[in-house]
Amino acid sequence: MKIAIIFIAVAAISSNSYSQAKKEKINSIVISAPVIWNNSGVNIYQVGGARNVIGNAISYGININYSRIIYKKIFAIVGIGYFKQNFGIERPFAYVTPDGSKPLIYTKSYSYNCLHLLGGIGYRESITKDLSFSGKFIFNKLNSGKQRYRQDYFPNINEVYKKSLSIGSMVTANVGIEKKVNGKFTIAADIILPVYTKWNSDEIFISNGYASDEKIIAKNRVSIGTAISCVYNF
Numbered sequence: 001m002k003i004a005i006i007f008i009a010v011a012a013i014s015s016n017s018y019s020q021a022k023k024e025k026i027n028s029i030v031i032s033a034p035v036i037w038n039n040s041g042v043n044i045y046q047v048g049g050a051r052n053v054i055g056n057a058i059s060y061g062i063n064i065n066y067s068r069i070i071y072k073k074i075f076a077i078v079g080i081g082y083f084k085q086n087f088g089i090e091r092p093f094a095y096v097t098p099d100g101s102k103p104l105i106y107t108k109s110y111s112y113n114c115l116h117l118l119g120g121i122g123y124r125e126s127i128t129k130d131l132s133f134s135g136k137f138i139f140n141k142l143n144s145g146k147q148r149y150r151q152d153y154f155p156n157i158n159e160v161y162k163k164s165l166s167i168g169s170m171v172t173a174n175v176g177i178e179k180k181v182n183g184k185f186t187i188a189a190d191i192i193l194p195v196y197t198k199w200n201s202d203e204i205f206i207s208n209g210y211a212s213d214e215k216i217i218a219k220n221r222v223s224i225g226t227a228i229s230c231v232y233n234f
Helices: 002-016 018-024
Strands: 027-046 049-071 074-087 109-126 131-150 165-180 185-199 219-233
Touching (some): 027 074, 027 185, 049 109, 074 131, 109 165, 131 185, 165 219
Antiparallel strands (some): 027 049, 027 219, 049 074, 109 131
16 A cells, blocks of 8 residues: 555656656666665574574665656656565474474575665756766565475475465665766766565464564665666656
């Protein structure tokens, strides 16, 4: 629902500013490849208390975005793409062996192949004729259609699942430099700083009834990333 409201708002603002954008020719199609490192954790509840388990992982993807100026140096952006969200956390999950038994198995890591939807707003300031600074706030929504839970009990067996799952959302602050290559093409490099991250629950993770967060995918502790982009301006 939140992402739908953002897309509608961006579309409405962009429509009202079409004549200005056309005059100044600051519409862009952007192909971007983000890479984000995360340090995340979960609480594993047992008799006697909770144990916090932490792991590191690198996630990556590719997306195509459309941006349009909406007021002077401010622009709106919407996009869609693919993102593979990885977690390096060892935790119990409902693993089924080839013979149908369900022993207590821990993940070595787990990942989600996702449809990535995004929308946001940005600001661009020229530094020189061919160099610009940009800053963006982006809302990202991740919906998974394929998951993998790696384990050592039966490696590569019964690790992949295909279920529709909304895994969560994040808001990122992106700051970067854009370099004009010619009249229509620009290359850009951004630093990605997730300022808000919320991961949903995944029913495959085991719950012992101790707390409401036992099935949560992860809790983000700290993350940072980068993105390289190719921009076509028209």
